[in-house]
Amino acid sequence: MTPSVPTVCAQATASEQQARTGLRFEHVTHWYVSDRDTKLVVEDLTFEVPDGQFIAIVGGSGCGKTTVLNMVAGLVRPTEGLIEARVDDEVLTLPSNRLGYMWARDSLLPWRSLQRNVEFGLEVRGMSRAGRRERAARYITMVGLAGSERKFPRQLSHGMRQRGNLARLLATEPEFYLMDEPFSALDAQTKAVMQQEFSQIWESRRRTTVYVTHDLTEAALLADRVLVMGAGYIAYDLVVPFERPRGLDELRFTPEFQKFDRHLWDCLQRAQRGERG
Amino acid sequence: MTAVHHTIPDEEVAATAAPAGRTSGPPALDRDRRMEAARKAVRRGKRNRTLTVRGLQVLLVVVILGSWEIMSRTGVLHDANLFYGRPSGVVQFLYDERSHLWTNAWATIYAAFLGFAIGAGSGVVVGLLFGRWPLLERTFDPVMNVLASLPRLALAPLFLLWFGISDMSKVLLAVSIVFFVVLFNTIAGVRSVDSELRTVASLLGASPRQVFLKVVLPGAVPVVFAGLRLALMFSMLGVVGSEMIAARTGLGLDVVTYGQNLQPNGVFAVLAILAVVAAVFSAVLRAIETRLLRWMPEQH
Numbered sequence: 007m008t009p010s011v012p013t014v015c016a017q018a019t020a021s022e023q024q025a026r027t028g029l030r031f032e033h034v035t036h037w038y039v040s041d042r043d044t045k046l047v048v049e050d051l052t053f054e055v056p057d058g059q060f061i062a063i064v065g066g067s068g069c070g071k072t073t074v075l076n077m078v079a080g081l082v083r084p085t086e087g088l089i090e091a092r093v094d095d096e097v098l099t100l101p102s103n104r105l106g107y108m109w110a111r112d113s114l115l116p117w118r119s120l121q122r123n124v125e126f127g128l129e130v131r132g133m134s135r136a137g138r139r140e141r142a143a144r145y146i147t148m149v150g151l152a153g154s155e156r157k158f159p160r161q162l163s164h165g166m167r168q169r170g171n172l173a174r175l176l177a178t179e180p181e182f183y184l185m186d187e188p189f190s191a192l193d194a195q196t197k198a199v200m201q202q203e204f205s206q207i208w209e210s211r212r213r214t215t216v217y218v219t220h221d222l223t224e225a226a227l228l229a230d231r232v233l234v235m236g237a238g239y240i241a242y243d244l245v246v247p248f249e250r251p252r253g254l255d256e257l258r259f260t261p262e263f264q265k266f267d268r269h270l271w272d273c274l275q276r277a278q279r280g281e282r283g
Numbered sequence: 284m285t286a287v288h289h290t291i292p293d294e295e296v297a298a299t300a301a302p303a304g305r306t307s308g309p310p311a312l313d314r315d316r317r318m319e320a321a322r323k324a325v326r327r328g329k330r331n332r333t334l335t336v337r338g339l340q341v342l343l344v345v346v347i348l349g350s351w352e353i354m355s356r357t358g359v360l361h362d363a364n365l366f367y368g369r370p371s372g373v374v375q376f377l378y379d380e381r382s383h384l385w386t387n388a389w390a391t392i393y394a395a396f397l398g399f400a401i402g403a404g405s406g407v408v409v410g411l412l413f414g415r416w417p418l419l420e421r422t423f424d425p426v427m428n429v430l431a432s433l434p435r436l437a438l439a440p441l442f443l444l445w446f447g448i449s450d451m452s453k454v455l456l457a458v459s460i461v462f463f464v465v466l467f468n469t470i471a472g473v474r475s476v477d478s479e480l481r482t483v484a485s486l487l488g489a490s491p492r493q494v495f496l497k498v499v500l501p502g503a504v505p506v507v508f509a510g511l512r513l514a515l516m517f518s519m520l521g522v523v524g525s526e527m528i529a530a531r532t533g534l535g536l537d538v539v540t541y542g543q544n545l546q547p548n549g550v551f552a553v554l555a556i557l558a559v560v561a562a563v564f565s566a567v568l569r570a571i572e573t574r575l576l577r578w579m580p581e582q583h
Contacts, residue, residue, distance in 0.1 A: 079486060103488030113483040117501045117578040127487035130497070158578040178487060 025093045027181045027214045029055040029078065034087035036073055047073045048238045051087070058212040062225035064270070065235030066278050071218045072186055074235075078216055079107050079184050093181050103131070106180030110187040112167050114159040120146065120170050121155035127178035145173040148207060165196040172204065183208075183215040190221065201227060202254045209251050222270045226263065227254050234273045234283075241277035244270065368547030373555060376548040388556050390532035391522055394450055395560075398457025399518035403511055406462045410469025414503070415495055420470065431463040435521070439528045448529050457521030461514045468510025472503030505579060508572045515564050519557065 034051040037044055048070040055061050063071045076082040077089055080101025091098045091105065098104060114123045122129075124142040133141070146152055149169040159167055168188060175183065189197045189204075205228055208215065219225050225232045226246055234242035247266065248257060257263050273283065348370045355363035355372075363369055377384065413420035438459055442452040476499050484498045485491075526535025534553045541549030 081482065081486075101486060103486075105486075107483070107486045109479070109483070111479060113479055115480060115484075115498065115501070117504075126484070126489075126497070130484075130487060130489040130493045160578065174487070 024211075024213075025181055026057045027094075028057055028090075028092045029182065029214060029216070030088070030090045030092075031074075032088040032090075034077065034084045034089055036070070036077065036082065037085045038073075046238055051240060053233065053240060053243065055214055055216065058214055060208060060212075060215040060217065060228060060230045061233060062217045062219060062229035062231070063233045063235060064219060064222055064225050064274060066274070067220065068237070069235040069277075070238045071235050075184055075186050075216055075218045078182070079105060091182060103127070103178065104180050105182040105184055106175040106178055107184045108171050108175045108186070108188045110190045112159070112164070112171075112191075114167055114170050114174070116159050119156050119158055120151060120162065120173075123159070123170055124173045124177050127174060131178070141177055142173070145177045146170075148176065149173045150203065165192055165200065168192060168200065172200075172207075176207070181213060183213050183217075185215065185217045187219050187221075188217075189224070190219065197224075198254070204228070205252055205254055222274060223258065223267055226267050226270055227252070227258060232270060234270070234277050236277040236280055236282070239282070241281065242273040242283035244273065364547075365545045366547055368551050372548040373551045376546075376552045377555070380549070380552070384534075384537070384552065384556060387532050387534050387537050388560070390450075391519075391526065391534040391557075392560055394453045394522045394533070395457060395518045395564075397450075398454045398521055399461055399515055401454065402458040402461025402518065403465045403514050405458075406465025406510075406514070407469050407507060409462075410466045410473065410507075411500070411503075413466075413470055414473030414499060427463070427466070431467070435460045436524050436528075439525050442525070443529050448531055453522045453525035453530065453533070456525040457518045460517045460521045464514045464517055465507070465510045468513075469503065469507050472506030472510070473499055475506050476502030504575060508568075508576070512565060512568055512572075515568060516561065519561055519564075523557070 031051045031053050035049050036047045038047045051074065063074055065071045073082055077084055078091065078100070089100065091100065091102070093104060114120075115126065118126070121139075121142055124146055125138040128138040128141060143152075143155070146155060149172050151166060151169050151173065154162065154166065159170070162170065168191075172188070189200050192200065201224060208228070215229075217225070217229060226248075229246050232242075232244045232246060233240050234244065248263065276283075351367075352370050354360045355367055355369035360367040364372075413423070435456065439452070439456050442455045446452045446455065480498050480502065481494050484494045489497060522533070523535035523538070526533035527539050530536040534557060538550055538553045541547075541553065
């Protein structure tokens with residue numbers, strides 16, 4: 007393994023002295039092997055995510071975007087190539103608990119109260135009870151669920167459960183956020199509200215983020231950069247030209263945004279026809 | 284609609300029904316009153332239905348017991364004293380033989396409880412071991428399946444041979460049934476735990492051991508409890524069955540004796556006791572379950 011050159015990114019303006027992180031894919035290929043068939047899911051992916059960048063991966067279903075995310079999470083091993091997640095000079099062994107993961111699906115433990123769900127990651131790290139209480143309370147408040155600490159997941163609405171999942175991810179204070187369509191199962195209004203809130207939370211911490219979504223507008227609203235995938239490859243690598251902090255409610259109706267959204271749409275269309283940028 | 288109207292007095296209906304074509308709502312004061320009326324109506328309907336059902340249930344029992352009593356007294360049932368008994372006779376028998384029945388009921392309850400505790404305890408432990416190490420489960424699978432498909436009552440002679448006519452024999456027979464019921468439910472319970480939850484937990488940093496203790500174990504509880512409820516009945520079955528084959532004390536022995544002595548009232552008395560014992564056992568289990576499973580969505 008060759009020592010990698012640390013990349014300095016102009017966009018990263020992390021306020022605190024947090025660890026410098028980076029993520030690198032080098033010629034990554036994944037073959038999905040089952041009893042019935044063997045399929046090439048992604049082929050020869052090479053890209054780099056510099057410290058504090060929010061990258062969105064978009065593409066049609068089956069294009070391999072979730073596999074990319076799962077490979078970063080360590081849930082899927084690449085057949086060929088190298089995936090490297092770094093925190094300062096340390097190369098993480100995947101899966102690592104310094105990466106936080108969030109799903110579209112509801113994944114709170116149903117027998118634990120919201121509070122105890124948010125504490126879970128801290129509990130398994132051996133943090134003291136008082137410490138976890140305090141930390142969980144802080145993040146529950148941050149996602150707007152203060153007052154619901156003692157409720158079980160079944161007593162929460164879908165939107166509230168996703169807020170709980172977000173609080174659980176934030177509570178372990180991971181260096182990377184990995185998100186797989188976290189808001190896709192929500193109704194349109196709840197989704198818009200949560201995108202705005204998440205965007206603000208993200209801007210206050212600027213952790214390196216890989217965000218998979220099929221919603222192009224969402225990618226444009228939240229991310230610094232969008233990878234548009236065709237079947238198993240990166241067709242376009244686009245920089246999102248909007249400044250931070252972003253007010254999503256205004257941004258989404260500006261002509262510049264709509265133009266970019268349209269551009270993204272065209273790129274996706276072309277990617278699905280097998281073209282590359 | 285009509286069903287609702289039946290339960291709401293006229294003036295409340297008038298308050299509830301909105302005049303057609305009106306777009307702006309009535310004043311807030313009026314709304315409180317209407318809300319209260321709607322709530323009362325729904326609650327009253329629910330209460331009435333519950334009362335009706337309870338009433339019908341009691342009526343059914345009264346009709347069954349009453350016709351039995353009448354048929355027995357009027358001779359519709361021939362030689363009722365020798366063959367069919369009658370409810371009043373059963374009550375009389377329970378009273379007359381109370382100290383004898385009490386002793387034997389305790390013997391049965393004690394053995395059933397012991398059989399349940401040992402069988403369920405070991406079933407849960409082995410089931411969890413299998414869940415934690417699947418290789419273990421696969422290795423034991425054929426043996427367990429063969430043992431579990433044996434009609435276990437047929438093991439009674441073996442236990443009697445080894446341990447004599449003793450509590451040990453009855454308890455073991457109960458254990459041999461209970462163990463497998465609980466084992467298979469525990470395995471199913473472990474399997475029922477959403478694999479996504481396990482993945483989430485390990486991504487959050489939980490070790491395999493922590494995943495097992497904090498995710499698999501609590502997740503398996505509902506299915507394990509379903510097994511425990513069954514197991515309780517099977518434990519009674521095992522003990523009473525064993526007692527019917529050979530025993531010094533116990534209700535299983537009594538039921539055989541009374542049957543052979545042409546004392547139907549005695550047989551029914553024993554059955555009544557067994558029914559009460561089973562009901563108490565399962566009520567206790569249900570109370571524990573309700574406490575443990577507060578997080579479950581309500582089912583009924």
